[in-house]
Amino acid sequence: MRDLPAGAGPLELEATPFVPQERYQCGPAALTTVLLASGADVALDDIVDRVYLPERKGSLQFELLAATRTEGRLPYPIDGTLAAIRAELEAGRPVLVMQNLSIALMPRWHYAVVVGIDPDRDRVVLRSGTERRHVTSVRTFLYTWRRSDYWGFVVLRPDAIPADVERTRYFNAIAALEQAGQLESAATAWRTALSVWPGDRIATFGLGNVHLAAGDYAEAEHVYRELLEQDQSMVVARNNLALALANQGKFGAALEEIERALNQAGDSDLAAELKDTEQTIRRMRGGD
Amino acid sequence: MEFSKLRGAVVRFASVTLIGMGFVQAAPAAMINTGYLVDAQARAASLARVEVLLARDDVKQQLVKLGVDPAIVAQRVKGLSNAELMQLEQSMDEQKAGGDILGLIGAVFVVLIILELVGVIDIFKKS
Numbered sequence: 001m002r003d004l005p006a007g008a009g010p011l012e013l014e015a016t017p018f019v020p021q022e023r024y025q026c027g028p029a030a031l032t033t034v035l036l037a038s039g040a041d042v043a044l045d046d047i048v049d050r051v052y053l054p055e056r057k058g059s060l061q062f063e064l065l066a067a068t069r070t071e072g073r074l075p076y077p078i079d080g081t082l083a084a085i086r087a088e089l090e091a092g093r094p095v096l097v098m099q100n101l102s103i104a105l106m107p108r109w110h111y112a113v114v115v116g117i118d119p120d121r122d123r124v125v126l127r128s129g130t131e132r133r134h135v136t137s138v139r140t141f142l143y144t145w146r147r148s149d150y151w152g153f154v155v156l157r158p159d160a161i162p163a164d165v166e167r168t169r170y171f172n173a174i175a176a177l178e179q180a181g182q183l184e185s186a187a188t189a190w191r192t193a194l195s196v197w198p199g200d201r202i203a204t205f206g207l208g209n210v211h212l213a214a215g216d217y218a219e220a221e222h223v224y225r226e227l228l229e230q231d232q233s234m235v236v237a238r239n240n241l242a243l244a245l246a247n248q249g250k251f252g253a254a255l256e257e258i259e260r261a262l263n264q265a266g267d268s269d270l271a272a273e274l275k276d277t278e279q280t281i282r283r284m285r286g287g288d
Numbered sequence: 289m290e291f292s293k294l295r296g297a298v299v300r301f302a303s304v305t306l307i308g309m310g311f312v313q314a315a316p317a318a319m320i321n322t323g324y325l326v327d328a329q330a331r332a333a334s335l336a337r338v339e340v341l342l343a344r345d346d347v348k349q350q351l352v353k354l355g356v357d358p359a360i361v362a363q364r365v366k367g368l369s370n371a372e373l374m375q376l377e378q379s380m381d382e383q384k385a386g387g388d389i390l391g392l393i394g395a396v397f398v399v400l401i402i403l404e405l406v407g408v409i410d411i412f413k414k415s
Contacts (some may be wrong), residue, residue: 016399057359080347127401128298168326168330168333171326172323172326174322175322175323176323176328177322178321178322179321179323180324201382202322202325202326202329205322205325206322209322212315213315213316213319235323236325238322239318239319239320240319240320243316243318243319247316261351271320272319276318277318280316280317280318
């Protein structure tokens, strides 16, 4: 079930950089490899400082994802199948995977980068540890990968779309980039998403939010108004529209919008957040 | 859009200062982040899929056989957290991969998973 469909020939991204790991530091080495492959300008030493925990002699999964975002790149988790790896390799992206090289009782966790697959000759090729070209059988690879619950991700440039894109997962990835404060990359990513799903409400909302967070209030107002024209019941957009207005000094209009949002939200969970926004705007205006 | 039952969902507010690479960007207080909407929409879609299952006759019959009112179960599913809903969907996906979810065993299994999650029974011991 995790095998490749028959007939797929060999494929190897030979140009993938090789970053040999130093003692225990497979996480930084693997991450540097995929970041360099995505065109990011990084050095192993910097990545070590950001994702390596000396006391644990290792790196945590979420740290690898967070460090990817810090580079303005989008970490996208792949499905745990060889077909998913293959699809990303075909798009020119090596895949960072987590493995357990030992047995479950004595786990030896390891990060490596899949750069090639050759189903006919039963081979998976990895940049792994101090080996530039670690070749293993498909069966062995799947066995070691399974014990990490098939954990793996690719590093996307913000203008790239995952090979087998799953909308919610992709949008979550972009939203996380936005929250990490990588506003320029997040804006590019939302625009890229809009090229796949034109007029998508979440992606449009995301673009508005990036403008709002970046302090482009007039631009943010414009995007939220467009959204509300399509769907006037979109309370979250109205909340942020009110903030965009207040930040331009249009307090009257801002309070009007938030009142309307409060009416629309009724007693839903959003009501408390809207009231919070109302107070924020009143504070900004001064008085009350 | 159903927002009323977003209990347990992470409401993300960028009222904190976000620190990026070499610059500091302060998002306006009380801004609702995009992640909130992604979660809300994913939840609505999950609920819709589970509700389709619950509306099936074979699933309803199994529930009645177990002495549970399908309407009450449907009500409780709405109260599941996002993580629980995800768990439910994952279990159902695994069933699909293993065989025909429309078969009787599939229906029984779906019913048991749902009942487990809504807290009616406790038969699946987590290892």
